[in-house]
Amino acid sequence: MGKLNNKINQFFFRNRKKGIPNLMLWIVIANVLVYVVMRSDPSGMLYQALRFDRRLILQGEVWRLFSFALLDVSSQGMISAFILALLYPQLGRALENYWGILKFNCFYLTGILFSALGGMLLGYASASSMHYTLLLIYATLYPDSVFRIYYIIPIKARWLALITLVLDLLLIFNGDFLPIFTLMNYFLYLGKDFIRVFPDVWQVNFRRLFRKKKRGPHTIPYPKAGSYEASFTSPKAPYHHKCTVCGRTDVSNPGLEFRYCSRCKGYHCYCIDHINDHAHIE
Numbered sequence: 001m002g003k004l005n006n007k008i009n010q011f012f013f014r015n016r017k018k019g020i021p022n023l024m025l026w027i028v029i030a031n032v033l034v035y036v037v038m039r040s041d042p043s044g045m046l047y048q049a050l051r052f053d054r055r056l057i058l059q060g061e062v063w064r065l066f067s068f069a070l071l072d073v074s075s076q077g078m079i080s081a082f083i084l085a086l087l088y089p090q091l092g093r094a095l096e097n098y099w100g101i102l103k104f105n106c107f108y109l110t111g112i113l114f115s116a117l118g119g120m121l122l123g124y125a126s127a128s129s130m131h132y133t134l135l136l137i138y139a140t141l142y143p144d145s146v147f148r149i150y151y152i153i154p155i156k157a158r159w160l161a162l163i164t165l166v167l168d169l170l171l172i173f174n175g176d177f178l179p180i181f182t183l184m185n186y187f188l189y190l191g192k193d194f195i196r197v198f199p200d201v202w203q204v205n206f207r208r209l210f211r212k213k214k215r216g217p218h219t220i221p222y223p224k225a226g227s228y229e230a231s232f233t234s235p236k237a238p239y240h241h242k243c244t245v246c247g248r249t250d251v252s253n254p255g256l257e258f259r260y261c262s263r264c265k266g267y268h269c270y271c272i273d274h275i276n277d278h279a280h281i282e
Helices: 002-014 023-040 045-050 054-058 064-071 078-099 101-122 127-141 157-173 178-197 200-213
Strands: 146-149 153-156 258-260 269-271
Touching (some): 002 101, 023 064, 153 157, 157 178
16 A cells, blocks of 8 residues: 555656646636626526536536535635635645645545535535635644734644634534545545644654554564663664654664655655655755
């Protein structure tokens, strides 16, 4: 599975400039146009033509599997719609810079498909939950960046994302299972790197728990200091390579490959799992 994931990341890295640039900007422009038309047309014909409807989809109106994504801004209040129209393109652009255009395009497409799958199973679908995963992804990749709620209240992206995640979980417990499908898309692209959204102390505990559950031939634990076995064991050799993202070294994981990124400012090392999928240090 790890080799397949590496090949996929390498494919995205080689083709990072392909696809539709500034995708979220175009999505927001389309949302705003729909919003304006719906405000000027009280009959609601455009809404009826674009909304998700499982019965009509099964009758052949397959465009509804995607068109419901154009109703997100119009489903909000005027102030929220304005803020989201400014926020979404910034998040999309940041993720394009981090992942590349192609990978972000695929992330958005699979997010829509997961939401549509949930809609076909549950009978309803909304793009709002999927669009909120943009914030969750951004906060996982840039956890210490700061947002200003209504341009006044500063809050770190990490905590804003955790609040969003808690709200999604509350919706699930209250019987709205649509967020489950959008979170599936989130975990599909981040995998175990989702722990980066948590504080550093929690991340250390998560990694320890993961290593305990997944001991391999290259992760043999060292004896505790002061134990009988430790008195006959030479001290741990210093490492030569250490991944900037996950902290693994050539001593803790001798079979792991390491590379150095030429796009990062300075001398930064990454393991094979993160060399093609990390935030470049400027």
